[in-house]
Amino acid sequence: MPTLAPPDIAALPASRLSHLQLLEAESIQIFREVASEFQKPVMLYSIGKDSSVMLRLAQKAFYPGPIPFPLLHVDTGYKFNEMISFRDNLAKELNLDLRVWRNEQALADGANPVALGTQRCCGLLKTTALLDGLRNYGFDAAFGGARRDEEKSRAKERIFSFRDKAGQWDPKNQRPELWNLYNARIAPGESIRVFPLSNWTELDIWHYILLENIPIVPLYFAKEREMIVRGDSLIPVEQSFVKSLPGEVQWIKSRLRSLGCSPCTGAIRSDADTIPKIIAELVSFRSSERANRVIDHDQDGSMEIKKREGYF
């Protein structure tokens, strides 16, 4: 059976580039192209592992110069505390121009997923906040860390994804994208979302983090954490509006596979406290990474609907 035969590594030509080298070169080309073609690019920084890889690639693209654009974090107000402190330390350490944007009005009105449901909550705190933030600063291109392997509708996303004046995506009318020749022309008010990690897989991201020694939020590593245990779900104890029933709160050795808002991001039971262990877990794991996110499963094709409205 051909697939299970490991290659004879010594017999491979030395000049050949590995898939990670190829992906890195492609991503750097995208960063440089955007920084040169747009007036006011920004990198959307979500603090997660994909953003961490994106940040490293941006450093590489402009080395020995600084990253020539700011970072924007769209903060829903419900991110884990560990994420926020990680973000602030990193920005200080790397001397990053980090901007934070929140939908303060919605938060003041008490928006949360329990009160509104996840769809409306995401709409206000993510999509609306993102569009307002981009408009407020006048950014004309925004880097996002989305990958095509994450979800069906993302498999069709361009690397340069055109958004109209309302920030919306029209999946039926995407610009053809050939070779590495990206069309960066837009009219005033229009913008482009750029996905330099389009061709990376979840395994590629982890492997690159390992090889490059990229710092990530400790929530990714397993340790004893206080969790609400409900059926198969582990909900981190963080926000007071997430109520637990008697006996539901337990200390569980667990970690997060992807970082979102604390009320809507389930943890998993895990012993993986190093990156190689996370990778080992990943390759033996049987379900795709977004399966733990409540929001993608609200409704058939829900990610596609959110994207049309302007979500990443």
Added chain:
Amino acid sequence: MPTLTPIEPDFAIEEFLHAEQQKDLLRFSTAGSVDDGKSTLIGRLLYDSRNVYEDQVRAVTGKTIAPGAKAPAIDFAQLTDGLRAEREQGITIDVAYRFFSTQRRKFIIADTPGHEQYTRNMATGASTADLAIILIDARKGILTQSRRHSYIASLLGIRHLVAAVNKMDLVDFSEDVYNTIVSDLHTLLGQLNPDGNAPSLVTIPVSALDGDNVVEPSTRTPWYSGPTLLQHLEEVPVWTEEATAPFRLPVQRVIRPDQHYRGFAGQIAAGTIHRGDTIVALPSGRTSRVASITTFDGDLEKASAPLSIALTMEDELDISRGDVISIAAHPPQHATALEASVVWFDATRLETHRPYLLKHGTQTLPARVTRVLHRTNIQTLTDEAVNSLGMNDIGVVEIESTRSLFFDPYAENRASGSFILIDPQTNATAAAGMIRRSLGTATAIHTPTHKAALLSVHTPEQATTLEAALLAENFAVVRTKLQSQPILRSLLSLGLLVILEGIPTEHTTVGLELHTLEADPQSPNAVAAFLNHLRAVHILPAQKGIEEQQS
């Protein structure tokens, strides 16, 4: 499913990561519509090579068990079917990218629709592919759709074609049926590539539905001894071509954090560069040597396509975004008038003499299509005389740009032979182009391989001898007696070797670097010694014989 399968205790993560790090990447495209089994084939490839998650399989497994079956059927096609609009219409509209890997390789599939109205999506998917899978229904033979896909794959320069002769289960795995199709395919490829430059073709009899010869060899095709589809995908060599072509770097950006560093950043489009190599910057034609190859991970001694790097030069050259840095010994062609194949994308038809923006490498410049030579009828593969091209048409046109393009023909180099046309009114990507040839009289210009320099020669006899010696080596030389600094500066800025005859005044040459032939006018070797001096200070390149050995 938040509960984990426990990690197997003997799982050797270090070994796994080491193997993972050695994997290379193969990009391939597929084209086809709903009834020819393309989605089923890809779904089967992903499922049998264990690249599908359980939650994804659950989502496409039927609720009922068919009579005679042991378990509910898995709808493989649904594994790769995307957008809501497509699900409603039951067709694949756009290019979808899929990822999977085996122990040897990572794969990126550009999965494209097969109908004629989606020719543009097929071209998009093919543009970055190393290999194309052409699907053929064994019952039907080569239909228009397979013909179209083969044509587009050849046009877009894919070097490896695999014909998957599918639905063999419906023709009782007949060797005769298969052989007829294989023979027709070879005839077709010969037609598509009359110049004899046809891509390699491998044919495989498969049943995507049952899995025969997709991942596992089939017991139902004892007459077939070739590889399974996956085996072939794992073994086809892809990494050899780009690194051996002449070096090209389209400059994306000048990185200049302070006055001590000035790096020309880009992704290497072709070839290999070493520290110390002599390069020529185009369009200026100025030459220099590579002082360093910069990356975040440290300087490199050499770098090959398609790495993203930055180069610093030994001399201060005025290079900016849109320029091309080439190995001096093998510069690209240049022209303002080109013949190119184009695939028209836009709903608005091509208009000749209307301005479009042409993006080639990292430069964008105004251009016009001056003439449409013909359109290719993809059904019959014949050329039709037309005045314009509409959406999904493929044709050959003549294009004029306002400035010179430095290019290689697409057949030799995908990266420096490709361009897109943008409609400046709507900003739509109107077309993709593949340069066939220059329409200028000289296809290969003389690109200076020397640096500009001012050569002071006192006597007319010496000037004549020196001029002749330089011209004999094809250098661009101009000879003048004018003692005018502005004129000398403009000649030098053109990249010329300027022979200044007579005794130069200080007023003329102040601030200019002067190389003086100061020898006994009687000495027969004075000019030869002067040429050696010019080589020693790198104004002239090393002598031809030596250079050819090096390159």
